[in-house]
Amino acid sequence: MTTALDANVDAHSKLNLEKRYEQVRQYSEHLVHCLSPEDCALQAAPFVSPVKWHLAHTTWFFETFLLIASQSAYQPYNEQYQYLFNSYYNGVGEQFARPKRHLLSRPSFKEVIKYRQHVDQQMIHFLQHANNEQCQLIELGLNHEQQHQELLLMDLKFNFFQNPLYPQYGLALDAPSQLIHHEGFEEFSGGLFEIGHHGQSFCFDNETPKHQTYLNSFQLSRSLVTNAEYLAFIEDGGYQQSMLWLSDGWAWLNAEAVQHPLYWVKQSGEWYEYSLQGLKPLNLKQAVSHISFYEAHAFAQWKGFRLPSEAEWEVAAQQSLYGPHQTSLSHMIDHNWQWTQSAYQPYPGFKTPKGAVGEYNGKFMCNQMVLKGGCDLTPKGHSRITYRNFFYPQDRWPKNGIRLAKDVSE
Template sequence: MQSETKLTIGLLESYKNVRNQTQHLCDPLEIEDFVVQPVTDVSPLKWHLGHTTWFFETFVLVPNVRGYRLFHPKYPYLFNSYYISAGERWTRANRGQLTRPTVKEVFEYRAYVNEHMEQFLQGELSQEVADVVILGLNHEQQHQELFLYDIKRILGDNPLYPPYIETPKSVKKVEKKSDWLNVDEGIYEVGFEGEAFHFDNEKGRHKVFVHEYQIASGLVTCGEYLEFIKDGGYENHLLWLSEAWDWVNENKISAPRYWEQQDGGEWWHYTLSGFERVNENDPLCHVSYYEADAFAKWKGLRLPTEQEWEIACKMYSPNVLAEANFVEEDHFRPIQTSDFDFFGNVWEWTSSPYVAYPYYSPPEGALGEYNGKFMVNQMVLRGGSFGTPRNHIRATYRNFFHPHLRWMFSGIRLAKHI
């Protein structure tokens, strides 16, 4: 049991670190910020706090701690998200209707579960239980990023443009040359391999054939996208997929999310530091797949497939570099780096639909609902963002969203055939 005891010690430290990071993200907020739900895609911040706590209570404490008492008998109903196997749940669209439990009570819930989890993690765990704890930690890290998406949506639509952080960290200027990275034609392997943590949708390592291609050495910048806007990109139906063109017109889309043009002149945008002029050198953020695809066509280029992205990442940026922009840096925005930016800054749209890899098989039970049930009508993004924890990302990580969404930290990297 010695190895299991060592594993438990590491898990206890990891548990505290992840839960403390969530608290760190809460620290700049006012009590009123925790209760708002402007649209269905956004959850009240207090719901994120309750849901990530519910995960540990439901999947770790209840089945493994004899005599454990729920903090509140109705909380499983309120804080379950989409796990049908775990019981009934309050509807997503109505999460903002609940003034109770209060924010104070939700933090008390977290403290209660933390106390029991920390006590539990001081004992010996089977590998099976440890794996569920590790999944729960990665689950909370995903919600930390969603937490930032949602608070930006909540604050960014407020006409006062209140900042999440008052004073942004200084960023050094970087001279960055745009270039193309070449990948030879051949057969490559994609998908996760090894013993470290990974989500089930990364499994099914398999061979793929790719023709020779090139992928951009950096991300599309705000300045490059401004040229698309100035050239009438949002008015040219030839650039847009049919469904995308309907989306543009029905929603009167004319710029990335949070962008506004002041009196027909300069472009400004809401950032987590408040309302600012658009910096043309910064990586573009908050575009949908529809916009990414139209921009690529305007450039006479294309988006990479997720396989092409992964192959190029492993070839040119196999390790996460120290200067990569993740949530621990507390920039809370995309910044200029001298890196290829395969990791961090913004999630990168690919042209690949979110489907199962060969040999994919979801786990049994409620945890099998984590990824597999969403493999329809969504597109894959790769690489992480400034809201992603550094130890959460890897080259095989597959994020996914519906093609019209853009409140998340999403951007563009281009590719082309040779």
């Protein structure tokens, strides 16, 4: 990771970091103020977590990697929290089993908020004397919390969806803007390009190092795939045509009896879609979302195209957002995370950071696929074109969508 803080960490930089710390931490609690303690304890599947756990885990991160690690006199708020709220950091110690997080009725929601307040008070004082390395770790912790703010909402949506009442979240999030739809594909010339993060602004370690990659000329669809387009795939028997599917995808489809996107519901012959605002008639003009990699790949095959590589996506985004020529690509970093055909692997020259924080990204570089962009649940300012999100190919609970690609000769 890198930050804009220099070795001396001047007072102005610390003040900005303190303000940012308060803003990020307060936003997490803002997201949950409309929820009941019962809402915050739900865990409908092993791959999601209760809201309460997200609030505690992000606090555990600051307490463990900064307060405990750097201050010998600091006494943990509760020694048991080191075990209960450790997610996957084996270098720190054992973890409470992820599938059983819903069993943690204690500590209560109120006690978790007290835990957050205690750590925040300690962190604001700690920040006044933090050195450069510690400030970088604080910045990592804030970006980590922003990731969990998005995960919190996606997990809550999955948990609520299990309820036949189709509950509404209650907080007025920014509604997705109307989808801008441009027909056709944008062409990009091939050549040698640089991708990956470089510079002084923050990035996660998996975005580095910046490196060169060669691309053939390619085309990227100007718009995200819509619900109407995906409905046509369903109505044409896309879920019954084995030739469209990867072998693992076909096995997954049949094992899970998947026949449509995760949050689509058919009632009295009409399609509806569940969102955090409740069950609504399916908006055919909106981007299709909550699609697995397997479904995205099969849809691309059905259309006669493919998914972009992460390098193609990033180069197109560079030229679209920062290039001298205006392109017609819409919604590159909002609406939905976009599946790529690229496996999540280390960039050439990548080195895992030392210590427990080295477990943050590097050890997951196996059996997952890269997604690019962001979605409407991503905290503002958290997205960037070098960002490498990653999920397993069967994952549908994240807000994932589809952008198509093809070779220039097609």
